[in-house]
Amino acid sequence: MSLKYKCKLCGTCCHEVPGDYVKRIPLYPNEVDHLIEIAKDRDIEFKVIEDLVFPDVKNEKILVLTYRIRLNNKTQGCPFYNEVSGCTVHDTKPLACQAYPLSLKRIDAFNFEISIDPLCNFVIQNYKKLEDLDIEKLKKVFKEEYPKAEKFYRKNKKLIFKIRKLEVTSKIEIPRQVSLDEFNQYLEKWDRQDISVK
Ligand code: SF4
Numbered sequence: 001m002s003l004k005y006k007c008k009l010c011g012t013c014c015h016e017v018p019g020d021y022v023k024r025i026p027l028y029p030n031e032v033d034h035l036i037e038i039a040k041d042r043d044i045e046f047k048v049i050e051d052l053v054f055p056d057v058k059n060e061k062i063l064v065l066t067y068r069i070r071l072n073n074k075t076q077g078c079p080f081y082n083e084v085s086g087c088t089v090h091d092t093k094p095l096a097c098q099a100y101p102l103s104l105k106r107i108d109a110f111n112f113e114i115s116i117d118p119l120c121n122f123v124i125q126n127y128k129k130l131e132d133l134d135i136e137k138l139k140k141v142f143k144e145e146y147p148k149a150e151k152f153y154r155k156n157k158k159l160i161f162k163i164r165k166l167e168v169t170s171k172i173e174i175p176r177q178v179s180l181d182e183f184n185q186y187l188e189k190w191d192r193q194d195i196s197v198k
């Protein structure tokens with residue numbers, strides 16, 4: 001296997017893609033704070049949307065684990081993307097962007113696995129070679145990105161562990177079944193609380 005990942009600098013991953021798929025560029029609360037500071041300095045409009053959240057019915061709070069970048073209306077892209085130079089926060093870009101085209105696929109409410117984003121143009125062009133790779137080979141193809149994806153995975157695991165710990169110590173209560181109506185009511189009425197780990 002001589003295949004090695006090389007970004008084509010096409011910018012697809014920093015933009016909305018046509019179709020039903022919703023582009024998610026996940027951010028941890030500390031990454032949001034960091035990007036807000038940069039956006040202020042550069043006078044860029046930067047907004048985020050809550051992404052991975054849990055309703056805590058005991059304290060009537062929405063627990064926010066991650067946000068996602070709100071894409072620019074006009075360009076349909078990340079506000080830090082520049083047509084000429086690409087990512088303008090490259091050196092301190094979010095962990096999700098560092099790991100890309102590896103990403104975290106949600107298996108259920110509390111579990112994730114490392115996966116390859118099929119929307120990356122490198123992945124599309126090499127799909128046949130990538131589809132049956134085992135983990136060891138995948139690590140070789142994505143030599144720099146795989147450790148970042150593992151870090152991303154570990155961080156999400158820690159966040160979920162923190163939530164579970166709060167649950168078992170009865171500090172919070174997360175319902176296992178919530179109707180869409182109920183969930184929307186919670187989102188409308190309850191305050192937010194960021195959940196962070198180092
Ligand atoms: S932070 Fe950089 S790499 Fe990440 S989506 Fe924005 S422009 Fe792309």
Ligand code: SF4
Nearest residue numbers: 007008010011013120
């Ligand atoms: S879609 Fe893939 S190849 Fe294109 S810029 Fe993003 S990571 Fe690089």
